[in-house]
Amino acid sequence: MDLQTIVLSVFSSGLVAAVVTGWMNHRTQIRAIKESGLYTKRGEVFDSLMEKMESLKQSMSELVSIFQQDDGSQDAEFERRTKASNLFNDFIRYYHAKKHYLPKNLCKNMDILRDDYRKLFVDFVYEAHPIGEIPNARLWDELAEKMRTDLVLQEEKIADEFRKMIGVK
Secondary structure, X not given: OOHHHHHHHXXXXXXXXXXXXXXXXXXXXXXXXXXXXXXXXXXXXXXXXXXXXXXXXXXXXXXXXXXXXXXXXXXXXXXXXXXXXXXXXXXXXXXXXXXXXXXXXXXXXXXXXXXXXXHHHHHHHHHHOOOOOOOOHHHHHHHHHHHHHHHHHHXXXXXXXXXXXHOOO
């Protein structure tokens, strides 16, 4: 069988047409997704999540900091706790409502961060510094250290995943 016969048999079999048609359908689907605004929406979700995550980090850092920036009253402590709790709940509500825009691996890391923040808050409020009781200085210091190291590293991992997804690195 010569080369010309082989080429004619491949073209006449429809194989090339099927490959080209499949490729064209794929390109059309990608164009439709881009034109639908899905990429724009996904970018808005990433941006909002990062903003909420940063606000939560700042509030939780203020909450567990050994060096409080106010008068140290129970009212000030209650205000810090309320702010941290509200920001945590806002972050979680938004994340759960929009997590379908995120890859599974990123969701796994976000879930770890969520669980770590929840544990940090509960441990601080009920164990390290219950209002009206003598604080557990050792635990308070451990939680402040965890905030400065473990939680910051987890957030950096998430931020790196966001950057990779939008092509920034």
